Structures are given as C-alpha cells and as structure tokens.
Amino acid sequence: MATRQEKHETQDGALTRRRFLRTSCLAASALGVGLPTRSLWAQGTSASPTIDRIDPGYIGPQFFDEHERQALMDVVDSGSPFRYWGPGTPTKVLRFEEGFAKHMGTQFALGVTSGTAALDCAVAGLDIGPGDEVIVPAYTWWSDYTCVVHAGALPVFADIDRTLNIDPKDFERKITPRTKAVIAVHLLGGPADLEPIMDIARKRNVAVLEDCAQCVGGSYRGRKLGSIGNVGIYSFQINKTMTSGEGGAVVTSDPVLYERAARFHDMGGLNGLFAQRTGASRVPTFAGENFRMNELTGAVLGAQLPKLDTMVAALRGHAQAIYDGIKKIDGIRLRHRPDPEGDIGYSVFFEMPDKAARDRCIDQLRQRHVPTSTMSGSVLLPIAESVINKRARHPNWPSFNSPEGKAIQYGPDCCRQTLEIFDRFVQVRIGPKYTQRIDDHIIDAIRQVHGAAT
Numbered sequence: 001m002a003t004r005q006e007k008h009e010t011q012d013g014a015l016t017r018r019r020f021l022r023t024s025c026l027a028a029s030a031l032g033v034g035l036p037t038r039s040l041w042a043q044g045t046s047a048s049p050t051i052d053r054i055d056p057g058y059i060g061p062q063f064f065d066e067h068e069r070q071a072l073m074d075v076v077d078s079g080s081p082f083r084y085w086g087p088g089t090p091t092k093v094l095r096f097e098e099g100f101a102k103h104m105g106t107q108f109a110l111g112v113t114s115g116t117a118a119l120d121c122a123v124a125g126l127d128i129g130p131g132d133e134v135i136v137p138a139y140t141w142w143s144d145y146t147c148v149v150h151a152g153a154l155p156v157f158a159d160i161d162r163t164l165n166i167d168p169k170d171f172e173r174k175i176t177p178r179t180k181a182v183i184a185v186h187l188l189g190g191p192a193d194l195e196p197i198m199d200i201a202r203k204r205n206v207a208v209l210e211d212c213a214q215c216v217g218g219s220y221r222g223r224k225l226g227s228i229g230n231v232g233i234y235s236f237q238i239n240k241t242m243t244s245g246e247g248g249a250v251v252t253s254d255p256v257l258y259e260r261a262a263r264f265h266d267m268g269g270l271n272g273l274f275a276q277r278t279g280a281s282r283v284p285t286f287a288g289e290n291f292r293m294n295e296l297t298g299a300v301l302g303a304q305l306p307k308l309d310t311m312v313a314a315l316r317g318h319a320q321a322i323y324d325g326i327k328k329i330d331g332i333r334l335r336h337r338p339d340p341e342g343d344i345g346y347s348v349f350f351e352m353p354d355k356a357a358r359d360r361c362i363d364q365l366r367q368r369h370v371p372t373s374t375m376s377g378s379v380l381l382p383i384a385e386s387v388i389n390k391r392a393r394h395p396n397w398p399s400f401n402s403p404e405g406k407a408i409q410y411g412p413d414c415c416r417q418t419l420e421i422f423d424r425f426v427q428v429r430i431g432p433k434y435t436q437r438i439d440d441h442i443i444d445a446i447r448q449v450h451g452a453a454t
C-alpha cells in the first residue's frame with residue numbers, strides 16, 4: 001500500500017524524505033553493502049581505505065542509550081502509560097514539557113502526538129478560522145498547508161528565497177486586511193530570516209507561527225527557534241533531530257494562546273495542570289481533538305532533550321567544516337544563511353546555474369558515494385494536484401468558498417521564484433557521527449564535481 005508520503009510524490013524531481021532515504025538505501029545495496037548498523041554509520045571498510053558508503057543515518061536514534069531504556073522501563077514498571085493518571089504517578093510528559101519550555105526559553109510547552117497536531121493546536125491557539133488568511137511558504141511540508149485548511153482559513157503562498165525559507169519581501173506583498181498569521185518555517189535545518197519577518201509582522205499586525213519541525217535545536221541571533229514568534233511548533237518524528245518516532249510540541253509565552261492550544265489538544269477540556277501553569281483559566285470550553293502525548297513518548301523525549309545540544313553541535317561542526325572547505329571553489333554559490341551559527345547543519349546546500357547542471361552534479365556526487373539529492377523532505381505545494389484543485393474534505397469547506405477562496409489561483413504562476421530555486425539547489429546530507437575523513441571526502445568530491453558539472 002502506498003504510504004502517506006509516497007502518495008504525495010506527484011511532482012517532477014521533488015524528492016520526499018521517504019524517496020530520498022529509499023534512494024540512499026538502493027545506492028547502498030548497489031554498492032554491495034547492507035543497511036547501516038548503529039555502530040557503522042559512514043566508513044570505508046577496514047579492507048578498503050577509500051570511502052565506499054556514507055550514510056548520515058537517523059539523528060536521534062544514534063544517541064539512544066541507557067537513559068531512554070531506563071526511562072521507558074520506569075513507565076513500564078509503574079504501569080502508568082497515560083499522562084494524567086494510572087496506578088503510579090505519571091510525570092514523564094509533565095517533566096518533559098517543563099524541561100522543553102526551559103530549553104527553548106518560553107514560559108509554556110505542550111507535548112502532543114506529532115508536529116502536524118502541534119500545528120493544528122497552534123492555529124487553534126491563534127484563533128484562526130474562516131475568513132482569515134495565513135501566509136505559508138510555497139515549499140514546505142504538507143502540514144503547514146493542511147493546518148490552515150483544517151481551520152477553514154485560506155492558505156496564501158509566498159515564495160522562498162536563497163535562504164530556502166520564506167522570502168520576507170514576498171511575505172509582505174501577500175499581506176491583505178484578512179491576513180491573520182504567517183507560518184515562518186525553518187526549513188532544512190536553517191533558520192528563516194526572522195528579523196525582517198518579525199518587523200513586517202509587528203507593523204502589519206500579523207501573528208508569527210514558527211514551524212521548527214526541521215530545525216529542532218536551531219537558533220536565530222542567540223535565541224532558540226520557536227521562542228521568537230507568537231508560537232512555535234516542533235516535530236519529533238524520526239527524520240528530525242531528537243526523536244520518539246512520532247511526537248510534537250507547541251511552545252509559547254502567551255497564556256491565552258497556551259490555554260487555547262491545550263484545550264484544543266484535549267477535546268476542549270482543560271486539565272488542572274494547565275490552569276496551574278498559566279495562573280488561571282481565561283478561555284471557555286470549545287470543540288477540540290485528542291492529541292495528548294503518552295508517557296512512553298514523554299519518557300523517550302525526556303531522555304533525548306539533554307542530548308539535543310550535543311546532536312546539533314555534532315551536525316553543525318561537520319556542516320561548517322564542509323562549508324569552509326567548499327566556499328572558495330570558483331563560482332560556487334552557497335545557501336544564504338541569515339545566521340550560520342543558528343543553522344543545525346542538517347545538510348549543506350549549494351546552487352548550480354540550472355536544473356541540468358544540478359542533475360549532473362547530483363549524479364556525479366552520488367557516484368562518489370556522497371548522500372546527495374535535490375532539496376528534500378518537503379513539497380512544492382502550489383503545484384500539487386489537490387492544492388491546485390482546492391480540494392478540502394467537503395466541497396462546501398469554508399476555505400475555498402469565500403469570495404477570496406473562490407478567486408485564488410494556485411499553480412506554478414504563484415510560485416515561480418520557488419520553482420527556480422528548487423531546480424538549482426543541491427543538498428548534501430550531514431550525519432552527526434561523520435568523521436573528518438568523511439568531511440574531507442565530501443569536500444574533495446564537491447571540488448571535483450562542481451566545475452565539471454557547471
């Protein structure tokens with residue numbers, strides 16, 4: 001059966017995470033090597049001094065150890081996998097939320113079942129609904145679009161720029177009197193340029209929802225991502241940094257927004273612990289969902305959180321070494337990083353003159369066993385068939401039945417700059433357990449290939 005991600009693979013050249021990983025695995029088996037074990041992420045074999053496989057691996061699981069095991073056993077032994085009650089005294093989600101808010105520098109955190117659920121809670125927290133418009137980058141993950149549609153609001157796309165994140169100028173152009181929020185996605189490990197985004201948002205009275213799913217642990221000018229806008233969300237799905245397989249969180253320092261999000265994640269009710277955190281309840285009950293995090297997830301995340309800085313430092317170190325090694329290549333154009341120190345180093349990106357050169361470059365780097373792809377893990381949303389046809393779960397859905405919803409036209413014409421950028425950029429994955437030898441191999445490979453492929 002096709003998976004959720006495979007069903008979305010509708011665009012020419014757009015690699016989803018699953019397809020990218022499948023491609024890496026196929027490349028590995030074509031080389032006659034098996035899938036990586038946890039202790040062999042990326043090495044030449046001892047018999048072969050040349051590098052014949054580089055696999056960045058999943059980040060968080062490479063840091064699993066006794067702490068995750070013990071935390072899970074605590075839950076099993078207590079017989080209390082539910083966050084609010086049980087035979088024991090469940091505290092894993094509670095403690096994780098407290099630790100996560102502290103780590104991110106916000107007053108409140110809410111653990112939920114996924115990043116997608118976190119987005120739905122944040123949108124509910126911001127009181128977004130029919131008649132509102134929300135500005136979303138044209139290249140990002142589905143959930144940034146679906147959370148707006150689920151609220152009955154209208155998604156309006158803004159182009160990305162060479163940061164690979166939303167272009168602040170296009171964000172400003174897309175604001176109308178109906179714009180309630182912008183989703184500033186920190187995509188592919190790199191912070192969006194928040195200073196101009198926050199300035200514009202403040203001036204135009206637009207709320208900022210930071211989507212940090214692909215940049216958990218990143219920062220912008222010394223502040224943790226997620227703590228700068230009105231509300232931030234994270235995903236702990238396996239492709240992210242710290243992970244519990246699935247999971248998500250919402251952070252904010254706004255007590256009303258937090259209460260609305262907490263209510264939405266629990267069918268509209270409010271467990272006393274949330275009112276205790278905010279000092280008092282200020283919001284009446286309304287219809288919500290069930291996105292509660294369980295104790296097993298909270299246990300793993302509680303064990304992963306203290307390792308987040310180590311994971312990010314490792315990725316960042318390798319990414320920076322590679323950026324430093326390639327930045328002097330004649331004519332190379334690197335991803336524009338508004339704050340390189342805040343980038344988590346998930347991947348290294350550079351731009352080729354056109355699509356054909358990009359494809360040649362990817363091919364030649366893969367021949368040298370460098371884990372290379374087009375920009376991966378997201379979707380060119382405005383050219384997806386279901387978006388072009390404005391298909392919600394019911395034909396009378398409010399998003400597309402307002403005068404603006406009827407008038408809006410998605411498709412390639414609303415995201416030309418994004419399509420051009422997508423066609424030119426090359427992505428090289430970074431693993432936290434790479435060695436200097438691997439960094440040097442990648443640098444040499446890019447040096448050999450860049451000029452030849454141009």
Ligand SMILES: Cc1ncc(COP(=O)(O)O)c(C=O)c1O
Nearest residue numbers: 114115116141143213214235237
């Ligand atoms: C940018 C972005 N936002 C939100 C999500 C949703 O996270 P989840 O898969 O945990 O629902 C993802 C997932 O990949 C993502 O990449």
